[in-house]
Amino acid sequence: MAGRLRRWSSASCRVNAMTTPTSQDWWEVMPGRWSKETAALASAGAQWRRMKPRRSRRETNLRVRVLWPFNGELVRLFVKFPHAYPWTAPTVTAPDGVPGVSRHIGRDTSVCILADPDADWLPTMTLAELLAVQLPQLVAAETGAPGTEAQEPVSALHGLGSADPxxxxxxxxxxxxxxxxxxxxxxxxxxxxxxxxxxxxxxxxxxxxxxxxxxxxxxxxxxxxxxxxxxxxxxxxxxxxxxxxxxxxxxxxxxxxxxxxxxxxxxxxxxxxxxxxxxxxxxxxxxxxxxxxxxxxxxxxxxxxxxAARTPGHDGLHHTAVTVIGAGALGSEIARHLVRAGVGKLTIIDSDVVTAAPGCRQVPPRYTGTAKALAVGHELMNLNPHVQAYALTAKSGENVPPDMLNKYLTESTVVVDATAQEGHTRWLAMTRPNLPLIVATATWGAWGGTLTRLPAEAGGCWCCLAWHRADRTVPHPPEEPHDSNVSGGCSSPSYTGTGYDLADIAAHAARLAVATILGTGRDWDDVHVLSHRDRDGTRRAPAWVGQPLSVHPKCKRRHVVSVPVQLQLSTA
Known part of the structure; x- marks a missing residue:
């Protein structure tokens, strides 16, 4: 579109602070500003006339017809000063065209006067200043001279589409x-x-x-x-x-x-x-x-x-496979982030079915009664139609056939455990020490959460993490005292917490998974602890603390060295 207006000094950005009542228009609240606009137009040799308000509704914008001197003739322009003027830029149309300009005039005769009206317009500018600077620039842009316009296509099809959906x-x-x-x-x-x-x-x-x-x-x-x-x-x-x-x-x-x-x-x-x-x-x-x-x-x-062009820096991600175990509030959101980023194949494993109340933070209530894995898989394909999404409606570690589970795990570039089940995570981490694994957990009330990457770059294992937690060398995130919200037929309290608090954990888990896949996260910490609240429950800005997971001296296991993952998607 049209070239960027030159940056003005900060001194020119001073605007008198004032609150505009919603019942009054800007030219009534700021008569001095309107006088400034008309004086600037007169000084430039332009002729102007206010147009009558539209009868169909109360006019909230000021519309003005301007005859602007340009290249030896008067150019007829229609200018609309928006209700939020002067904080937002005016719009200009040229029903008879502008001499020497064709590229930046739309099919509705609107003139693309600024490349980015939000960034290039300053509240202290006037319409006369805008036209005096930008119209000559539009003429220069016709030749494609460097620096005269943004390097973006100008499609004649723009504006041709209808309003119908x-x-x-x-x-x-x-x-x-x-x-x-x-x-x-x-x-x-x-x-x-x-x-x-x-x-x-x-x-x-x-x-x-x-x-x-x-x-x-x-x-x-x-x-x-x-x-x-x-x-x-x-x-x-x-x-x-x-x-x-x-x-x-x-x-x-x-x-x-x-x-x-x-x-x-x-x-x-x-x-x-x-x-x-x-x-x-x-x-x-x-x-x-x-x-x-x-x-x-x-x-x-x-x-x-x-x-893929909208997510630069993710080359090769579409050739990778990820398995997410657990399709609850964390697992489902992690899966969404991964397929949006461009992961080529994603398998979701969960044996549970959707219930209505947790829809406030996970699968929408319209899927009530559906297997969570199937519901999440359906949503993933709607988010990215090019992903290979697979749903396994079984419980990992119990009723999943070992050969089937091994197939999904060995084909995966990274596995994410979002089950929030200590026993399952321990089984997965201890029986498959070379499996690239990211464990995502949240505390009660979503007061905090932890992400752990195994094998750890610093050499530690899941048992080392348990020892470090016992020694308090790895911090515990804050948690809410267990509530008594119990689902029908369930003997343990139901989890509570907001979706936006859990979203912080899910987004960082996806970020850590992608960095691990692409090899850009080898210098990242192995353990990431999030706090949304202080220990007494006072809400605070989200704060992450990271640290390496080193080998604990009390751990007697044989430790493995972390190796980079391979960007290889199995064709099986």
Whole structure:
């Protein structure tokens, strides 16, 4: 978008502190500010006139028509000063255009006057100052001169989409349709809810019905299939291109007309638009025509590489596998963070079923009665459709067949134990000393928690941790005195605690797991202790304390040396 405005001195940022009553508009509360704006416009040789308020509702924004002198002529601009002015920037539209500017004027004639209005606008600036500095910069940006604009694509498709909740998911690999294929059919995966309809491109076929591009992505929840005709449009799309023109360009052969429901027709178009900075590429456009209008949805990149680009520094993570044991408040949230980060395969193991009340911090109540592992696995695929999610509805260490458990554990790059069961963790850590294991626990009331990584970089084991805790050389996080909230049929108190307190532990557990997988956490501490409260229960800002887990002199076990994990995903 338009280039960044030069940084102003801190002295120019002084604004009189005052509170604006919500019942009054800013120009009434700050008449001096409005006088300053008009004086600056007059000094620049501009003509201006306030526009009448809209009759349909009470006008909360000040709208002004401005004739601004630029390049020897008067440019007609419409300016909207928002209700939050001058703390937020005004918006500018140019219905007749701006001489020498085409790249940064949208199809709604809005002028992209600032690259980042939140960061580049200062409350002490005036509209006249903004136009005097930025309009010449917009002209310079037309040539792509260095430093004149942000290095981001300016797509003519922006603003073409309708307000109707229709979305189109596209794997970037699906735009690599051979140039010789100018028309054909596309198989869409379709799904929806009460708030939206979402489509995803599965297969592209040429006019002879032969597949020329197939998506490697899976689209959970999009269970219906629909064949739609498509056309390739070689002429680049401009801001003057209308939805009706695109609809005509996508007209298929009469034999391939598709009407999935009465009065509705669907078409797809492969168009040329700016996809990288000043670089044209192909983009998919979905069009739905009803009785009165054409609704447009521009394809949203949602393939594995598209999502990985949003999490830089995680190269290779999609080739790894993680097993999370325990799908409760900690385990389910850790799993969510890992699949969002891009883990390729995640197995969740839990024998419990969802109950309604704990939905305040774990699986939503709509899954009540469902196995927790299945409910979490379903949510994971909705968060990242490219993850291989597996659910094992059994109790690790009891009714899971040993060969099956060994298969999941040996294929895993890292295993996370979130069972909160001391016996299970001891069994896992002591019988598999070389297993890359992260143990996540929270204390009663979520007053605190502990993360432990084994094998420890400092050489200690699970028994060493127990000795260190007994000696108080590893601190115990604070915990709430056990409450008496007992579930029906359960003889022990039910766990209580807020989701946001447990989220701190889950997020750091995922962070530690990813750092262990990528080899960037070898100099991290082995034990991480979190405190949300003081010992007396006084709430405090979350505080982490880390320390290495060294070999305890009283531990008689044979200790192993921690080795880096391998970024290898089994194909079994």
């Amino acid at each position: 229709v979305g189109l998911l596209v794997d970037s690999a699906m735009v690599q349709v051979p140039d010789t294929v100018t028309s054909g059919m596309v198989v869409l995966a379709v799904g929806g809810s009460k708030v939206s309809v979402v489509c995803a491109i599965d297969v592209v076929e040429n006019a002879a019905g032969e597949p020329v591009a197939t998506s490697a992505s899976r689209w959970p929840g999009l269970r219906s299939s629909l064949s739609v005709p498509f056309q390739r449009m070689d002429t680049p799309v401009t801001t003057a291109t209308t939805a009706d023109q695109l609809w005509q360009a996508a007209a298929p052969d009469p034999a391939k007309q598709n009407r999935p429901s009465k009065g509705v027709e669907v078409r797809l178009l492969l168009v040329r638009a700016e996809v990288q900075y000043r670089e044209l590429g192909w983009q998919w456009v979905l069009m739905v025509r009803g009785r009165n209008s054409v609704e447009v949805a521009v394809g949203e990149p949602a393939g594995p590489s598209d999502m």
